[in-house]
Amino acid sequence: MTKSRFRNTVLGIGATAAAIAVGYFGVQQLGRNNMFTIAAAVGGAGAISYVLQKPSQPEAPAAPIKTQRKGKKL
Numbered sequence: 001m002t003k004s005r006f007r008n009t010v011l012g013i014g015a016t017a018a019a020i021a022v023g024y025f026g027v028q029q030l031g032r033n034n035m036f037t038i039a040a041a042v043g044g045a046g047a048i049s050y051v052l053q054k055p056s057q058p059e060a061p062a063a064p065i066k067t068q069r070k071g072k073k074l
Contacts, residue, residue: 023035023039026038
């Protein structure tokens with residue numbers, strides 16, 4: 001496992017644990033229905049930003065198609 005892959009794995013686990021903790025304590029303070037509303041708003045905003053984002057790099061041109069040479073068969 002490379003160093004960056006390990007780092008990303010640890011950060012991902014930490015972010016997941018933080019999200020669970022924020023959700024748990026948010027429900028305790030704000031109530032279940034308010035947290036569902038907040039989650040739906042954040043999820044919707046994420047979906048909209050994903051759809052509207054522009055690609056950072058243009059698509060690579062397609063590779064040229066090679067034609068087979070017609071030669072004498074032995």
